[in-house]
Amino acid sequence: xxxxxxxxxxxxxxxxxxxxxxxxxxxxxxxxxxxxxxxxxxxxxxxxxxxxxxxxxxxxxxxxxxxxxxxxxxxxxxxxxxxxxxxxxxxxxxxxxxxxxxxxxxxxxxxxxxxxxxxxxxxxxxxxxxxxxxxxxxxxxxxxxxxxxxxxxxxxxxxxxxxxxxxxxxxxxxx
Numbered sequence: 001x002x003x004x005x006x007x008x009x010x011x012x013x014x015x016x017x018x019x020x021x022x023x024x025x026x027x028x029x030x031x032x033x034x035x036x037x038x039x040x041x042x043x044x045x046x047x048x049x050x051x052x053x054x055x056x057x058x059x060x061x062x063x064x065x066x067x068x069x070x071x072x073x074x075x076x077x078x079x080x081x082x083x084x085x086x087x088x089x090x091x092x093x094x095x096x097x098x099x100x101x102x103x104x105x106x107x108x109x110x111x112x113x114x115x116x117x118x119x120x121x122x123x124x125x126x127x128x129x130x131x132x133x134x135x136x137x138x139x140x141x142x143x144x145x146x147x148x149x150x151x152x153x154x155x156x157x158x159x160x161x162x163x164x165x166x167x168x169x170x171x172x173x174x175x
Contacts, residue, residue: 048168054090062107074099074109084160094159098152117146117172126162
């Protein structure tokens with residue numbers, strides 16, 4: 001029994017010695033060579049009456065606000081004769097959660113690279129529908145929709161069936 005315990009202790013010491021030697025030879029500062037997948041940091045920003053500007057860019061509108069880190073971000077309202085969506089006194093046909101590079105350049109704003117959710121508060125006689133790809137999804141005012149994975153390539157957009165007025169839009173995103 002004592003021989004077995006001595007053997008196990010010796011093997012443990014040997015394993016520790018091998019590990020320490022590997023660190024010494026490889027360099028203690030090279031631990032970052034091991035791939036570690038970290039969860040992306042999640043953020044949110046809210047566009048509302050008090051902190052949002054609307055800037056005309058051609059026939060569209062850049063709807064801008066500033067994140068907690070001080071970065072200017074934008075979504076786009078598409079202008080049209082169909083004024084289904086109203087926000088801050090401006091009317092749009094649709095509200096895009098992605099923005100073309102020319103609009104971003106004109107207003108000095110950033111796009112959302114990865115949207116993980118949203119919550120939109122609205123009122124009016126119409127309904128709000130969210131598209132990401134081709135599937136329409138009805139949206140309930142004020143309800144957070146999270147756990148999404150949307151990029152600008154998905155062309156996420158809000159459309160309205162009837163007339164609605166948006167009071168706030170919160171976008172959850174990660175970087």
